[in-house]
Amino acid sequence: MQDQPRKTLGRPAKPARSTNAASGNANGSTARAGSTSRDSNKPQVEFETVEVKADSLAFSLVGAAQAVAYVLEGTALPQALARVFTQTNPLPQARGAIQDIAYRTMRQVGRVDALLKIMTNKTPEPALLYSLLCCALTLLVGNEGDEEKAYEEFVVVDQAVNAATSSPHMVFAKGMVNAVLRRYLREKDELLKLVMKQPAAAWNYPQWWVDQCKAAYPQDWQAILSCGNHAPPLTLRVNQRASTVAAYLELLASQQIGASQIGPFAVRLDRPMPVQNIPGFEAGVVSVQDAAAQLAAPLLDVQAGMRVLDACAAPAARLAICWNWPILN
Template identity: 50%
Template sequence: MRLPPDSLAFQMLGAAAAVRAVSEGTALPQAIEDAAAQLRLDRVHDAATRGALQDIAYRTMRQFGTARALVTKLVTRPPGAQVDSLLAVALALLLEHAPGPRDKQDPADKDQQDAGRPGYSTFTVVDQAVSAAASEPKTAHARGLVNAVLRRFLRERKALLADVNRDEQARWNLPPWWLRMLREAYPEQWTALAASANVRPPMTVRVNTARSSVQQYQTDLANAGLAGTVVGPQAVRLIRAVPVTQLPGFAEGVVSVQDAGAQLAAPLLEVADGMRVLDACAAPGGKTGHLLELADIDVTAVESDPQRATRIGENLARLGKQAKIVVGDASRPADWWDGQPFDRILADVPCSASGIVRRHPDIRWLRRETDIAKLITEQRRIVSQLWPLLKPGGILVYVTCSIFPTEGEEQARWFGAQLADAIRLQAPGQLLPGTRTTQMAGEQGEKEAGQASLPSDHDGFFYARFQKRA
């Protein structure tokens, strides 16, 4: 049975394929690309279908712990990887609904969908999941099973959730080791942080204030039938997420999509015209572009992944900016450095990405506890190797998109002790997702001074600054 591409059944099949690939170790963006290629979806002509497939896959990843526990509870014999993933997708969509015998949600209500509310009735989800199973030779035998499992969940939802939620991974949709680290670091906030990981993140843009102002851009949004709230010096959070093609001025480089917390990095470097700046681990180039918008500077952007390095150039081209893009390992500057010291260095190092898990919900299922020690070692190696490239009097900003102190404050203290000629400057420290909370502001300056310009509603980041003694 051939399914129409605009049907929920077709989109669920694609999402299930992507979810299965994540379970096998593939990052979700690549898994979605692979699923779209397998389904022969064209980027232009099938953009709506691709977008729906992506949306369903991301929703499933946020509910994957609960969905997987339910599949295990409701299916006595392993149904096979394809059926297993299809059930997880369908259950994730059903989990978004408040319990009740009837669902009055209007599927056409795009605003509610964008706010993270369910976009499909429970009847539609069950019906289309059964159609999806029936359409594939390898899963057709399981269409009765899919129907029975989903209908049983709807009948016994409260009791089933009470049962599976006794397991912490099912309740919080986070691995046990992740939850343990949250408890240890934030004994009074860990439940809020765990819950925030399953919330759809806001869409925030950075206004190029050399070409517009945040106030003017709010007007531009209103003229385009959109709305946004100012959440930072250059940050506007959209009330409703939209494709970038609908953003006024996006193609012309007036705005860029960038989380409000990430927008702190470039200003913390305090760049001025004529400076020579290194952006290490630079892809996809959001912070590179921001630096070039702030001053007339000479930027070298280093990225180890050739494909991701290409994205830096593409993003800068849209902004009408240029940088020297180098494919290389930031921890091995001898391979790419020209010997001329830098006035400023941005070390946006690889990390657990625990602070952006709501934006990249597959990370929690791909990351392993053993990865953290390896990342800590890599972070130390990168900063230690970059420090000699900094001029006396220059500033290095250390950034991670992590909320684990082992990658944040503990690292900053290690750098302060190991880099003999380093002076630690005031910086925001630890920003927790969606809050103004900081854990450390630096050795110089009052905490209030560091918090005055902090944005609201942002992802999780850690910032530390070091100046080399002149």
């Protein structure tokens, strides 16, 4: 019998339209050959856990895995995360962990999928199980630029097994989750050396994207792809009506938070952190805005009495810079 094509995270596929009795798995991804047909584009496996602490890594792994599973269905990650947050109503700490793990995983899609291809005979199903393995492997492999791993290896393995155990859709595979992750830890040097020969694993982009980037930017494609695999910096805009950049940097230093000024009103944190933990964020002293976006309003040289139209305002952060200037009413 011909091997079933494997589903990867590289490029969302359209839902399957036909049934295949050979699969018999109603929880599989819509894009997998052999998956059953569906009445809608929604994945059949919704977030459902039992006896797992809401502040545990296991809970966050299941949440991140569910978000990744939604991406497999064709949903963009921000919308997938919003859906998971609505379903789970997680604690702020868990919310941050779910989002962090999901984004880490999407930056490692090529590498972890290649590792799973080597360590499994066929794509783990349902999609939630495949996604959980991708999330756990991502934490074990680490992201480019990380000074240290986000979690200890033994913690990741233990909590991934707990995550599988907590879900009725994955409990049957808890032994397989343990075996796959422990095999990676035993053979990681050999496994990584093998998969890094594949462009999709080396760059963490699907081959079609690598090829298009090469064609469009023949001199810079490697730097572009590498940059995309790093977590973006967290840049803040200081509200000039509430503080100054110098005063805000002193406030951060008093709380042992490293940061530097990179623009007239821009402060970049050395390490990203949840916004609820950023000093002055809730009081409106600072807001999150990229440094480049902060330059748009000053370049207009807006003066008091002028009317400003932001034709692409969502949520009007550039326009807010004008409002926050002390010289303007």
